[in-house]
Amino acid sequence: QVQLQESGPGLVKPSETLSLTCTVSGASISSYDWSWIRQPPGKGLEWIGDIYSSGTTNYNPSLKSRVTISADTSKNQFSLKLSSVTAADTAVHYCARRRSWYNWFDPWGQGTLVTVSS
Amino acid sequence: QSALTQPASVSGSPGQSITISCTGTSSDVGGYNYVSWYQQHPGKAPKLMIYDVSNRPSGVSNRFSGSKSGNTASLTISGLQAEDEADYYCSSYTSSNSYVFGTGTKVTVL
Numbered sequence: 001q002v003q004l005q006e007s008g009p010g011l012v013k014p015s016e017t018l019s020l021t022c023t024v025s026g027a028s029i030s031s032y033d034w035s036w037i038r039q040p041p042g043k044g045l046e047w048i049g050d051i052y053s054s055g056t057t058n059y060n061p062s063l064k065s066r067v068t069i070s071a072d073t074s075k076n077q078f079s080l081k082l083s084s085v086t087a088a089d090t091a092v093h094y095c096a097r098r099r100s101w102y103n104w105f106d107p108w109g110q111g112t113l114v115t116v117s118s
Numbered sequence: 119q120s121a122l123t124q125p126a127s128v129s130g131s132p133g134q135s136i137t138i139s140c141t142g143t144s145s146d147v148g149g150y151n152y153v154s155w156y157q158q159h160p161g162k163a164p165k166l167m168i169y170d171v172s173n174r175p176s177g178v179s180n181r182f183s184g185s186k187s188g189n190t191a192s193l194t195i196s197g198l199q200a201e202d203e204a205d206y207y208c209s210s211y212t213s214s215n216s217y218v219f220g221t222g223t224k225v226t227v228l
Contacts, residue, residue: 035217037219044121044207044219044220044221044222045156045164045207045209045219045222046219047209047216047217047218047219058215058216060119060216061119061214061216062119094163094164102169103150103152103154103169103170103211103217104152104154104166104169104170104209105154105156105164105166105209106166106169106175107166108163108164108165109163110162110163111163
């Protein structure tokens, strides 16, 4: 059974960089593609980007200039960095698996709220 | 890329059927059979309910079904139950090699 768990600071100051890690158990991150998705409080879901099993990345065009997704296969983790954050980046951030060549997200981590505030 | 359009809310009585629409464009919903649907209970992570327009993952009740016509996909819940009360989101692959979600629909069981 594949399980994902997000971790990282819950509070980030404006203009700084948001950093989160997703720890995967039950599957090797080298065997699948992985995604980050966010949800501002009370609002809908937004795809942030993917890291493929090959290590190649693919980002939401609206966030591309600020996003970096990377993987650490030795720890079976992948990470998200979002730079120059503002209050608009306050959201619950989810990591999820997206099987290579498939176009759905399953399973998801429980999510972690990151608040951008001074 | 704009979010796919869903009705803000849909309601029904127990046992009834309801349908949630998800409208996009020929660059997303209409262009690919890659629409998925997610159920989200308050404070919980989304759960995959339908993938590739009309396929149900193992373990999802057959009361949930999906379809698509042109640029609009639909999720139908038949035999509505109290446990179905949740938010529902559609998602589609896009011609930009990205993913877009719907605006979300709150389902209320009366």
